[in-house]
Amino acid sequence: MAIDDELLALDIIEKFCQRMGNIELQTFYDPVKGLDAILRDKPDIVFLDIEMDGINGLQIAARLPENTCFVFTTAYLRYALEGFDLDAVDYLHKPFSYNRFQTAFSKALRRIGLHRLQTASQCITVKQGYSNISIPIDDILYIEAVEGYSKIFRASGECIMSRILLKNILALLPQDYFLRIHRSFIVSKLKIRSFNKQEIILDDGFALPIGRQYAAEISNILS
Structure with missing residues (x-):
């Protein structure tokens, strides 16, 4: 899932996911609806903007289910330390390239793989x-x-x-x-x-x- 109050940012993530292939993506312009969907459906990976109206990405990250794998996508570098304190897999600084997106996605896959090996009988x-x-x-x-x-x-x-x-x-x-x-x-x-x-x-x-x-x-x- 991807949550961002900028439609252009969501469009870029969607195009990058389509380019990579084998990814089912849901996007949310409204962060509150996005959080509700995460709590309900428990996606494998979440791409999360930080500065949004109503509720920011740091607040959402703090409420994610245990072992949720998430990547911050933001134009503001000042949140990097807080992001990693919340155990973000990566921190994509906008505007980010397709190659940088791939790197973050690979990190997320590795973390998912490690967790699944620990919890899904190898x-x-x-x-x-x-x-x-x-x-x-x-x-x-x-x-x-x-x-x-x-x-x-x-x-x-x-x-x-x-x-x-x-x-x-x-x-x-x-x-x-x-x-x-x-x-x-x-x-x-x-x-x-x-x-x-x-x-x-x-x-x-x-x-x-x-x-x-x-x-x-x-x-x-x-x-």
Whole structure:
């Protein structure tokens, strides 16, 4: 959800979310209605302006449900310290770029991923079509990027196709157990049988290529 009393600011956030893909967004021009919606629907991420009529963003942040992941979006730098005291994930200073928005969103995804791992029996949840699919972490073999989608291959034999970017799904996964080995592949370290400079062999014998730019880092980590 995004709350801002400037329609232009809401429009920018909406366009950035559309550009990223796989994001369901609700926007609120009225901060009181926005707070009511947050308390009712408990969204994963909240983008929150600070200086608004009626109730400001700091007051809203103080009333958010526990573990709500929120990012301040404001033209005023003087609120930065108060924002971080309230445990904001990030602080976007207007006007912010698409790249800066992506950075804040990735931080939010990482926090969501950590919380879900602690509270959802080591599972992640992704959308496949109109359904939410819960996938146990230890059932993931590898993930492949295919034309704007991510194909999640499971040890149980099932393959999940979700419209989520590979870098965004990587942010949801525990970094200690998953490794990006190629621009198109993420692999579970727990499912690796062997490796060399060119490829990784999984427990089931399937081979995945190692991208040249990732080779040195992978060798250091796995060695």
